Amino acid sequence: MGVVGAFCVSVNREICINAQMPGKCATCAEVCPHGVYALDVETGQMQIQNFNACVGCRICAEFCPANAIRINPAESEYISRYPWTFSAIEEVHHKAQTGEYLLRGFGTQGPTPNFDMITVVPSQIASEAPRDKYREECNMQVIIGEDTCEKPMILKLPFVWPAMSFGALSKEAKLALAIGAAMTGIATNTGEGGLLPEEMWLSRGYADEKRKQKKWEPGGSLVVQWSTGRWGVSAEYVNSGDAVEVKIGQGAKPGMGGHLLGAKVTEAVSEVRGIPVGSDALSPCRYYDVQTMDDMKHMVSFLRDVTEHKFPILFKLGPSRPYADVAACIEAGADAISIDGLVGGTGCSPDLVTQGVGIPTIACIPPAVQALKDYGVYRKVKLIALGGIRNGLDAFKAMAMGADAVGFGSAAEVALGCRVCYACHKGNCPYGITSQKEEFRARLDPVEGGERLANFIRATGEEVKILTMLSGHSSIADLSPEDLRAMDLNTAALTGLKLAGFERPLPMWEDGFVGVSGNGKK
């Protein structure tokens, strides 16, 4: 892992409770997901046993009752010793000793092309005047399947919780996502690990199964994922949501199926998935029941048939060949397509796949939009951008590049309290987000979590509204790449956005995407 050895851990022994009274406190050893601290059971003394394993998440500092811990980055060593950094050396040693490659949770570490080198272009005198965020309206709604389904799915804000499975996440985290969606009118997603019955009514805003009285307005929607492991899937399952999502891939591990390590396969998870307690659930990387593009089309048609043409059918793609893949989803009959970029999060994946496989999100959106335009379905078949979206600024940029909505996976975990320690696969998440253990799960209250998530969505919605209106629009559907400029050549080359100062796209983009790649129409 790229961050091993990048942090210095220091404990102020003058205030550390354990240093004063050995045996009295071992909080840091209990909460650290990476075994940095160890308690000597004989003497009761706590020691920093494995300081190089620190990943800089600062969970210990948060939990330390005496506020005695400081974590400082040691990055200069990192630059001077590159490419044989401490973490590169440690990784080779780990493999040499164990014969095993690294697994971890969360998204890509380190810099990759992202939204930060894009700036938003505000309105002044020459363009459409800005709209007044405080006193004027802004349309933020997105409707999926408006022309194709009997019950289109309505998002009150252009956001979704992307697929995160029960198993990868705790039950409490799943329920918090459902409640957060209900409070804000967005959609939650079962992920590939089956449905928790509570998700059905919580996501729609009802506190209990009878659905007598709505507790959370406006109520949200539920997407049920149809994936390669087909965990917990039945005719009833596909009919229990407001949309069915066909998973082809995801950003953190495109070309591979879901990973759930045995440590997280508890009785409850094993029941939903139908696998032995404690065994690894490794989903197939592709559909055993699809061999050709025609099969894929037939799959969409029987899913529509079994759901009586009521609900939209969504597709979820990993970042591979965005133009051709999006075109194939359109041909298969998608009502919306999510495309997840390189940095997209995961509950567990081989480190090298998360780090080194896939196209950055900013380079996925323009070809995806081009494919939608070439098929004449842009803004009809909705595009949902995923992967590395942290706030309203990232969301706005993705939408101005052409996405209709965005999803927050990692950001949702962070909104629930996560401090990005990369240990989601181990099942020891101290906040009970990605853990299946009772003691950790008890720390996460689904309603409180739902409120935090709803707050995050509301604030982010306001951020997107500010940016939409200051650039002269009163609907997110009117955003366009003209609202953005690239601030460096790299970003301009990857995206085709106009380069700030130059006020034109780079010459190779002058004929649009077709001129650059040979794909698509002018």
Add this chain to the structure above:
Amino acid sequence: MKTIDAKSKELREVNGALRESLNGGPVEIKNAEDLHGLAAGLNRGEVVVRGSAGDYLGVLNSGGTIRVTKNAGKYVADNMTDGVIIIEGNADYGVGQYCYGGTVVVHGNAGDFTATMNKGATIIVNGDVGDEAGTYMLAGDLVVVGNAGENFANYLIRGDIYIGGEWKSLGHNTKLKSLTKKDIGKLEKYFEAHGLDADPTGFKKIVAASEKPFYH
């Protein structure tokens, strides 16, 4: 018996008519070999497909009984959770994949990847199965009266696989076990129930070597 002629009709039309007719007794469907997803998601009723059926016959079946008088295409009974599907002829690739329950009987031969990721159904093939049958099976029974191809029962996790004939090669994580009286009783019942002329005494049983095989 009510008859639906599926000739040049769309899936929606045929399945819609079928669902409407189910309460009035068995329904017969003819000319259905080009329809994929016929009788999807049924939760009750009885359907007879006169002739051959296309791909994804009875996908997501959750209680219907479906009989095909000739052959079936790929992915028969895909992701079924309950019900019975009987193919009197042969079935192509991937019979009974991802099933949680119910019974599939193929009187002829079945193709590659039969019963892949079976999670609880009973899948009986009176003839031979192709390669990779029983891959990553997690529960349920696979009974092959004839022979199996390469990599039989690969990465079996749970459930029982019975075979009357031979296999070309056996997959990972498998071990042979002798049949118990209970196994023989179970197989006899299956054969009797579906009118198959087979004798369980010569059968071999394959189970998983470990519930938690190590993967690389």
